[in-house]
Amino acid sequence: MTGGGLAGTPAGGVLEGQAAIVTGAGQGVGAGIATALAAAGAAVVIAARRAANGEPAAESIRAAGHQAVFIRCDVTEAADIEATVDEAVERFGGLDIMVHNAVAHAGRPGGVQLTRSDMIRPQIATATTASFLCARASLAHLRRRPGTLILLTSPAGVEGSANLPVYATVKATQRGMVKSLAREWGPDGVRVNAIAPVALTPAMEAAVAANPDLETRLVARTPLGRLGDAAADIGPVAVFLASSGARYITGQTIVADGGGFLGL
Numbered sequence: 001m002t003g004g005g006l007a008g009t010p011a012g013g014v015l016e017g018q019a020a021i022v023t024g025a026g027q028g029v030g031a032g033i034a035t036a037l038a039a040a041g042a043a044v045v046i047a048a049r050r051a052a053n054g055e056p057a058a059e060s061i062r063a064a065g066h067q068a069v070f071i072r073c074d075v076t077e078a079a080d081i082e083a084t085v086d087e088a089v090e091r092f093g094g095l096d097i098m099v100h101n102a103v104a105h106a107g108r109p110g111g112v113q114l115t116r117s118d119m120i121r122p123q124i125a126t127a128t129t130a131s132f133l134c135a136r137a138s139l140a141h142l143r144r145r146p147g148t149l150i151l152l153t154s155p156a157g158v159e160g161s162a163n164l165p166v167y168a169t170v171k172a173t174q175r176g177m178v179k180s181l182a183r184e185w186g187p188d189g190v191r192v193n194a195i196a197p198v199a200l201t202p203a204m205e206a207a208v209a210a211n212p213d214l215e216t217r218l219v220a221r222t223p224l225g226r227l228g229d230a231a232a233d234i235g236p237v238a239v240f241l242a243s244s245g246a247r248y249i250t251g252q253t254i255v256a257d258g259g260g261f262l263g264l
């Protein structure tokens with residue numbers, strides 16, 4: 001996890017007694033959200049494909065005095081997601097917060113003609129299909145609390161992208177799913193929302209390394225003058241959406257980007 005670490009994350013208590021699963025939480029935005037949820041009192045499952053990322057992320061949270069466990073989960077496999085939900089419920093007595101953050105590599109920037117066919121299916125599987133699988137696996141437990149589902153989308157899913165057309169499409173699909181599930185689950189008291197973040201993550205750092213002026217351009221278009229920090233800037237948005245303070249908010253996408261996309 002990059003940036004300011006725990007600085008600025010919520011002081012515990014708001015989510016005390018709740019249990020959360022965060023997919024793709026081994027690093028980046030997922031780790032930042034897991035850190036913030038745990039700091040707010042939730043017991044957190046770090047659901048990630050690789051123990052090499054997931055276990056250190058869980059250990060970092062435990063070292064700060066909060067509850068976290070790592071469970072291996074490939075979100076493209078329905079059985080993995082179902083097993084992760086079952087284990088979380090067994091460990092913590094229920095499930096209040098399901099956050100689907102895992103994402104496939106978007107590939108080299110370029111228009112449709114430059115998009116490799118083998119980059120399409122993984123993005124659909126990780127963003128679109130996995131969002132459905134996470135929703136289906138968690139619904140029965142979220143109804144009991146009632147709890148909340150949060151999907152991580154992107155500003156590209158709102159305004160489109162000339163350079164990442166597949167990524168923008170699957171992220172827009174997630175926003176449609178949020179609205180549909182909010183309508184379906186609302187009568188049961190289950191809220192569904194999305195966060196569209198811009199943050200300095202390992203993936204962003206790799207993109208900057210490949211395109212050195214990228215960070216300069218992103219910062220220049222951001223009124224707050226910096227890229228977000230996964231734990232201190234994006235994590236608290238997830239805490240808010242999971243808390244009783246957001247009890248009347250559902251079907252929405254919160255863009256946490258420092259004001260870079262003011263037309264949204």
